[in-house]
Amino acid sequence: MKIAVLGTGEVGRRLAGKLVAVGHEVTLGSRTADNPAAIEWATATDAAHGTFAQAAAGAEIVLNATGGLVSLAALRAAGAENLRGKVLIDVSNPLDFSEGFPPKVVQPDGISVAEQIQAAFPEAKVVKTLNTMANEVMVDPGQVPGPHNVFLSGDDADAKAQVAGILRSFGWGDDQVMDLGDLSSARGTELFLSLWLRLMGAAGARVFNVGVLKG
């Protein structure tokens, strides 16, 4: 499929590369048309790059990998008309590092970034996923042995099913994909970052994940 990945940071480039590897036609979108990281990535992977609007316009699915605190601005730049009716995969986290470590998870009035995006673009089908782990694990879950999980939050069942299919193509097993319910459940996965950063410290590594083990 034609997929726009918005955000040229490590997360965006990693996900864009994996989407190319599993057969999608990917455009990496950035704020400007001449972003050096985007140009380098597109050249290396023989894929496309462009502005947020250029990337989103030609896409069937849009993936938001910009920082959670600037995601609304990035998606406004992409344009509501370029998001309409599309699945919008949101992997962002609203982390404020302005006061150092540990960063705060910013949820005004307790509302997740994912819900803010859905409210701003009601004709998009927002699905929150993958935001609870390092990007190395997102695209290669086999790096972590054992029964660990990736979560899905969203209001549109078909959109969640489509995203689950993409996760499977990344190597996630059906029993690893856990549907948490409607989009408000993204509050929990975003707030989890506060714990995730401490788990990373305690584990001494980025390549780990949590598994939900039942009694």
Next chain:
Amino acid sequence: MKIAVLGTGEVGRRLAGKLVAVGHEVTLGSRTADNPAAIEWATATDAAHGTFAQAAAGAEIVLNATGGLVSLAALRAAGAENLRGKVLIDVSNPLDFSEGFPPKVVQPDGISVAEQIQAAFPEAKVVKTLNTMANEVMVDPGQVPGPHNVFLSGDDADAKAQVAGILRSFGWGDDQVMDLGDLSSARGTELFLSLWLRLMGAAGARVFNVGVLKG
């Protein structure tokens, strides 16, 4: 040891019962001296009950199992003089259900309840633990198979070691007890409740826990 468990809800009674079962001399503390739940528990277990202050006064260790939104008031009622120099195990979560489900985790200025307690009672040795799971799992981790974890947060290494010993007496293995660092890491375990409540919904059960799996 002599342990005061403050809070007569399900969590407090469950933990108090387990502490009696593993050999401690427990007093269940409540706001009033004639709390029916405390009297019933104390009669059934042949243990003691009393006000927060009575329970804390005679204790070597104090365990706060009151609701996170009323914990400071409960501990003020217990009395700073009765907490001084003691290990104070905090298992509370500051959940606000006033607007229904899902509740919000209340952390004014991003500060955990555990840190608020430590700031209010600087001569106590606050250790946050066990607040990331259902009370059934707290006292019987074997109900969940596999490598799942319990977390420790605190500024005093000796106090954390003592609490880890109590966790071991509950059945937690050394490899299951994960030290997250100083008390500010309790921000993450408290905020995790937002996700925990959704995991409970998705799992369809209270008896589950998360495991941190490394690559």
